[in-house]
Amino acid sequence: MSTSQTAAFVRKDMLPPKDPPTSQAGLVKWLRENLFASWLNTVLTLASLFVIYLLVTHFYPWFRHSVWNANSIAECRTAIAATWGEGATGACWAMLRERWHQFIFGFYPPELYWRPIAVFLGLLLAVAPVLFTQLPRQMLLFSLTYPLLAIWLLWGGSAWPVIMIAAGFGIGYLALRILGDISAILAVVVAIVAPVLFWLFAVGPLDEVLTKVIPLAIEPVASDRFGGFLLAITIGAGGIALSLPLGIILALGRQSNMFLIKSFSVMFIEFIRGVPLITLLFVASLLLNYFLPPGTNFDIILRVMILVTMFAAAYIAEVIRGGLAALPRGQYEAADALGLDYWKAQRLIILPQALKISIPGIVSTFIGMFKDTTLVTFVGLFDPLKGIPDFIRADFNWKGIYWEPFVFVGAIFFILNFSMSRYAMYLERKLKRDHR
């Protein structure tokens, strides 16, 4: 301050900030740093641009020439030739306009489409409280009852068997509550045995009586009517919901000190991981028929779902085992030092940390499993990627359609899988914040 009196010139106000030189700002800087930093970088950039150019010039006309209004591929071709000249090729989306419902629902009776739609909306509602902890916990009650509701809505028929299954779980829960105070082991045994006995012996006669008194039934839909994304999502969602708990149990079993449990888990995991999924699907669709007595009605979707679940569970178990192994020994010892029993220690200390570490692996297993549901085409089910397009092509009107179904089905799979992966990233971020 004191020098200000002798100075010849004193700036009283701040200079306005100047723009940085053009080479150091905005787009130009970004381009220089990211695309043209070195000669190798420049070459790669130009090569990539060329590839993009090739792809766009190759595919853009095909999309641009799309036809939406036609009744057959021949009409599509005529329309494209009329608008764009002879020899032009284009997408014939008219096929989707006529057949989109088969990609979504397969052969599900059209007048009953509201049922799968309701089930799908219900699925969103049921998973919401599981995925987002800020939602009211009461919604979990709906999530618990949802699977049985979905089964009833999708397959239809009498509601009583489904209610009976729910009643069985209710009996188990009651046994656990009432006997839990007396003896923990007794309670667990009764909670398992009582519902099984109930399902085996009481359900049949009870069902008959109740159906006679109050016939509570909606139109049944057989499994062979399922197809397309309805089939993929049914198998995928069922497999995901069942394989996570099974995978956790298998992972814990593999870490167990009890010889029988440990060796069973190891054998199960290694066997399933050592066998291709297609083999298991063939077992589900063909081999089981030889073993089951003739006339047993063992639903094909249920069979496939069970094997897909087992397959995914084996992989999930290994992913979670990685999470368990990553925990420092101190965590286990701390749990022991606190005097927690095995289940409490797992539930309160070990699993929350192990699962958090395993999230990326678990989600990629789920995504892989969801995409693998298209393999059911090999056992004669109508998956959206191959089964549905193949029979649409068997209609002479659409014979010759090839890329359109791939583009359409691929886009839907991308949307579904991308949301799963985004959710996993959200979850990771959220859990990290909690820990800070």
Add this chain to the structure above:
Amino acid sequence: MKKSVFLGTLAVAAVSAGVAAAGTLEDVKARGELNCGVNTGLVGFAAPDANGNWSGFDVAVCKAVAAAVLGDPSKVKYVPTTGQTRFTALASGEVDMLARNSTWTFSRDTDLKLDFIGVNYYDGQGFMVRKDLGVTSAKELDGASVCIQTGTTTELNLADFFKANNMTYQPITIDSNAEGEQQYLAGACDAYTTDISGLAATRASYADPENHIILPEVISKEPLGPAVRHGDNQWGDIVSWTLNALIAAEEYGVTSANVDELAKGTDNPEINRLLGVEGELGKMTGLDNDWAVRAIKAGGNYGEIFAATIGEATPIALARGLNAQWTQGGLLYAPPFR
């Protein structure tokens, strides 16, 4: 559902897998539905439409059998089977019969324990090439690349044909018809080979059918027929004679339009026996005497079915050729109804 699964698993312990069920006929009647194994989709032979209703040349056989046995051609559950699953599905009892353009061969009939009960379509393997290739005979295909579907008899026939003619070829294996058409159009192979009926349908579906030719050589015999399991001869008889009834009906001029009229009695004793006016033929198979009337009404006689699904009036436009009646120079010859 859960209960039946559990009971089923329990029952596995009690019932050994080899124990034969009651006759297939009783099973079908008790179920009220015929489980018919069909193709997952083959133009003209089996395809579901936008509403999920199946139709086609093979499907018509399923419908006729359902009409004969159950009295209603719509009481069929179509079980789509792939090339890999079709015979196991039949052997394991998942389907009661197979009407899935399957070639009748020695090993399938004996080793796989199937019974082919007749032939509903005489096919043969051929080649399609682009016209500008300048090839007019399959004998000129030495060194060509050939698109061929794996796991079919066509693959073996192709090898036999080239070996017998001392020629070489480069196989381009494909998984499905659609993929084969695409590969062939994209120029991945010089020739596309499959059954002539399939080639005709494929060619007709192209934007430029005039630029492709089907070579005159037919390199194999492909008698396609419905099949049933070994060991249930009554059921085999029913399926076999239902097919024969459709073929005989065409020979005697019985159509879906006039069958009701003729079923009141005609001067021709063979027609009378076929339609159950005379004799007790239906009873001999375990059905009633009107079985053939219902089978014919379901989709018409053989000729009507052919014309409606794959004949010259359809886009596939197959000529009758070998599949004409024996009186017309073809191979269709139903044994006498007596």
